[in-house]
Amino acid sequence: MLMKATVSGTEVRTGGITLHNLQKRYGSAVAVDDVSLSVSPGEFISLLGPSGSGKTTTLMMIAGFEMPDSGQVLLDDKDITRLPPHRRELGVIFQNYALFPHMTVAENVAYPLRMRRMAKAEIETRVRRILDQVHLGALASRYPHQMSGGQQQRVAIARALVFDPPVLLLDEPLGALDKKLREHLRNEIKTLHKEVGKTMIYVTHDQDEALAMSDRVAVMHEGRIRQVSAPKDVYRWPADLFVAGFVGEVNLIPIMLKSGTVHGPAGEILPAPSWQDVDRDATLCVRPEHLHLEVSAGSSDGIQGRISGMTFVGDATIFEFRSEAGLQLLSKVLNVSAKRMPEVGDPCVASWAANDATILTE
Amino acid sequence: MAGTMSSIATDGRRTSSLVSSSAQPTRWAWLLLPGSIFLVVLFVVPLTGLLLLAFGMPNWTLANFSRIGDTPVYLTVMRNTLEISLTVTALAFVLSYPIAYALTNAGTALRTVLLIGVVLPYFTSTLVRTFAWIVLLGRNGVVNQFLLEIGWASQPVTMLYNRFGVILGMTHIVMPMMILPMYTVMSSIDPKLMRAARANGASPLAAFLTIFLPLSLPGLIAGVLLVFIYCLGFYITPALMGGLSDVMITMAISSQILEQLNWSFGAALSVVLLVAVLTTLWVGSRFFPIEQLLGFSDGKAGSNRGRRQMGAQLLLRIGSTANALDRWFPSMGGRTVPILASFLAVLLLLPVGIVVYLSFSASSYFVFPLPGYSLRNYEAFLFDALWVRATFTSIRIALMAVCMAIALGAMLAFGLSRGAMPGRGALVALLLSPIIMPTVIVAVATYFLLARFGLQGTEFGLALGHAVHAIPYVVVIVVANLRDLNPSYERAARSLGAGSWATFRTIVAPLVMPALIVAAFFAFLASFDDVVYVLFLGIGKITTLPMRMWEGIRQDISPTIAAVATLQMLFATTVIVVGTLLRRKKTT
Helix, strand or coil: CCCCCCCCCCCCCCCCEEEEEEEEEECCEEEEEEEEEEECCCCEEEEECCCCCCHHHHHHHHHCCCCCCEEEEEECCEECCCCCHHHCCCEEECCCCCCCCCCCHHHHHHHHHHHCCCCHHHHHHHHHHHHHHCCCHHHCCCCHHHCCHHHHHHHHHHHHHCCCCCEEEEECCCCCCCHHHHHHHHHHHHHHHHHHCCEEEEEECCHHHHHHHCCEEEEEECCEEEEEECHHHHHHCCCCHHHHHHCCCCEEEEEEEECCEEECCCCCECCCCCCCCCCEEEEEEECHHHCEEECCCCCCCCEEEEEEEEEECCCEEEEEEEECCCCEEEEEEECCCCCCCCCCCCEEEEECCHHHCEEECC | CHHHHHHHHHHHHHHCCCCCCCCCCCHHHHHHHHHHHHHHHHHHHHHHHHHHHHCCCCCCCCHHHHHHHHCHHHHHHHHHHHHHHHHHHHHHHHHHHHHHHHHHHCCHHHHHHHHHHHHHHHHCCHHHHHHHHHHHHCCCCHHHHHHHHHCCCCCCCCCCCCHHHHHHHHHHHHHHHHHHHHHHHHHCCCHHHHHHHHHCCCCHHHHHHHHHHHHHHHHHHHHHHHHHHHHHCCCHHHHHHCCHHHCCHHHHHHHHHHHCCCHHHHHHHHHHHHHHHHHHHHHHHCCCCHHHHHCCCCCCCCCCHHHHHHHHHHHHHHHHHHHHHCCCCCCCCCCHHHHHHHHHHHHHHHHHHHHHHHHCECCCCCCCCCCCECCHHHHHHHCCHHHHHHHHHHHHHHHHHHHHHHHHHHHHHHHHHHCCCCCHHHHHHHHHHHHHCCHHHHHHHHHHHHHHCCCCCCHHHHHHHHHHHHHHHHHHHHHHHHHHCCHHHHHHHHHCCCCHHHHHHHHHHHHHHHHHHHHHHHHHHHHHCCCHHHHHHCCCCCCCHHHHHHHHHHHCCCHHHHHHHHHHHHHHHHHHHHHHHHHHHHHC
16 A cells, blocks of 8 residues: 565665663653663554653654753664754654644645755655555645545655655554544554554554554653563563553452462462562462453362452453452453353352463562 | 625634524524614714715715815825834834744743733733833933933934834834734644654744744734734824824824814714725735634634635745755754843833833932932822822723623623524624724714714713723623533533523523623723723813823823823733633633
8 A cells, every 4th residue: 555665685774763871851850761772673663651651752852852861862873862853854743643734735745855855846756656655646635624534644644754764753643533543543554564664663652552553562651661572572471560550451469479389468379470489578460361260169279259240341241359358350251152150249269370470579 | 894894704604613603593692682782873873974974964075085185284194194004013013023933932931021021011001101102212201311321322312203203102002912913823833733844854944934934824914904903093102202294194083073173074084094994904804814813713714725825835935945054054043032032022011111110209300210219109199189080080981881891792792602693793893893993983983973962071971982992802801701611511500400590690600700800800991091082072071090191291291190100000910910810710
């Protein structure tokens, strides 16, 4: 659908971004605190975090709209920290797209080329080509406010790609749209990434988006990067309590690590992976879909309690479990037919496979 | 007139956000009736009368107009008016743009300083600010004393009662009027657009030329339009600061009506002014929906793309050229604009500041710097029976005007926001015209009408005139507030069992009350500061506070006036502060 990237074997790929110890303060508040990150050419990386986590500030420092107090931004080993934004040659797609309201679609897309003082004929060819590629050739003379949200996004993409930057920065481009459209456009961006092969740095607060689109996810909190891993690993092996709680639903169980065994709040022995042999308090993370509720009170390791509630969510049912010590846990069970479901009030044991749990010591 | 207004009217209908344009009048529309009748009787009828009088009714003739065309004096007057208005508008534009720009883009601290510099003079009466300039520029004025002191002049420089003085004074007075619409439009420009331009390779200068400037154009046009119209009909400052060779059309009108008692000729001159204003409005309305500049709609100006397109293309070309320059001059602009803007804002505040300072003088002359501080000027004001009586007269008239303006204006605002009716746009145009029309014309026209009923020279008659002038302000303020008033509050109240009256009493009235109070203050201020209506409608029988100041300025410029001016400014400042606080309270 979009530009074909010609990736031959010998070509040196460009578009690597490296951040070295970036620091940014506003008064006494630290917005970005010692952020280092290396993005390889062609990679799709998400900066994921709640509002105020510093993800947008980080992106704006890459784009050149914010000046870091210390640290460096490198583009393919070239220091661009002090370069003004218009000389960075990075494509930026803004939240709500920031299409120029007084220019037509064609003029919007031609803008970066005009600013580079390209020849008129060359501009026309390029604009026509990219608009055809995003299927907007027929709407070239429309104004942005006459277009739908999806069409606007494609104009924004065309405008950011027309001057062929090696890196695309996306600042919550799907933030203000409704759910259906978001999912559709999410796929469009993903397809685009596959086709043009450009480095993409994508800022979002939506964990589903980050997990679905990225090669790697950098989870940010309070100005710091807490974890950088592939989506699967971020979900499966959260590095700390914040990441565990922010990415997906999680059951956090206070535990005590004692000479080879893991003890729950009531002293019961719980299934858990092995750990370095230190006695201490810790937290055990178990995803709801990994937590099983056994109605027959067996002898297996686990927490004794009762089912205190259930919610039907379509493809699955969420069971609320309450232990004898008062601990609340969630269990997600897929609604597979012919499977007998427990009822509210049933006594049961909550357990999980040892390898599905993660021990976090903080 | 109908032609001009209809173009505004269509915009009014298009941009009314709350009302779906159904042809059937709803019950709310009845609220429009009393105010409309009031404005028709006291605004449309007098203006029509003025027109008829100018054409010599009942003996139709063009004699008055041919006399204007044949008399070199009046041609000079018209040339003066045009020259001065154009110069002042151009000067005000050049000086206002940096302030408006800095106001939009500066940090909080600078913005606060600039806002004070713009808003405080805006709400200080024209008379007080003119007085300030006379004190500054006079033969023994502050500037001359300063120049002689530092030896830049060996004898006093004539800066007053000539073209220089008029242009300086008028420019200072109209600048806030230019800045505010510019600022309104500029601050609605999404700052992300500038970032998008930068990300797409535009240098700061190129981004400004290709994005910010074209998008701020509606505000620039609105400001220029408002100021030019205001200059055409400006009376107070030219009359007080101009020389004999700088007679403007308003002064000719007032001299014909008040001194020569040649009503029909005065009416003809007024018609000429009226035509000039309407022509300007008509030309302007081709580029900009007029009612938007008065804060009446939040619609996007976008009907004249084709015409604006050419300008934008040109700017785009200049912008891309500027981008090439960026390679050679990497840092341009930067701190220059904020520094320039702060300097200009200080200049805006300076004249009024000096009046406040001089009001505490211990001397009975204006000496700069002060020989000593005292409150003698304030005592002179408070213990002078004439000053005190004038103050009470002003308050009485203002209160009468406020009552009328609030009652009628609030009903009109509700009717406009909630009611649907055919011809709504025409009504909006009618409502707003009293503040766009030159006060001199309206005052002259009203004078003819009141004279028929023997109401000239009565306080009630004057209050009627002031009410016509204040109603638009009330409507604009209350409509803006009603737009924020989400109808779902009322629906919620209804669903909870409140009847329509109970809903109004418990939900709408408390939520609208702050706006009504603010509107009342502004209506009061509009009446309290007025000179022009008093000159024509008071026929020398009514002496309000500004009237007494006016006479004082023309005869002897005593420092007592500085004290009165300071008190008026204090009052205006209180109004602004109370207004801001009430608005803030509502939002928290």
